[in-house]
Amino acid sequence: MAMNLRLDDDGAASLRRAAAKAGISMQQAARIAIHEWVARSEGVTMSQLMARPPLGGGRVPPGTAARMLREGRLESGRE
Numbered sequence: 001m002a003m004n005l006r007l008d009d010d011g012a013a014s015l016r017r018a019a020a021k022a023g024i025s026m027q028q029a030a031r032i033a034i035h036e037w038v039a040r041s042e043g044v045t046m047s048q049l050m051a052r053p054p055l056g057g058g059r060v061p062p063g064t065a066a067r068m069l070r071e072g073r074l075e076s077g078r079e
Contacts, residue, residue, distance in 0.1 A: 005030060028072035035068060 007015065019029040 022072070024072040028075065032068040032072060 015026050015029055019026045022029060024032075
């Protein structure tokens, strides 16, 4: 499915920096974030989700971000 993601200047700059640091595209970084958010929020109400600590606070299975970054790099041909 194709979609447009509209970010304010600060959000776009943050995404650009994070993607560059990880060696992946901004699109791949956004997909990783969406994947982790969906995995974290399945079967949870919005109020329960908002009450949780940020990602990385022990709620994301170990290795999730690293695995997703590696998959992104493989997709882009950087690894």
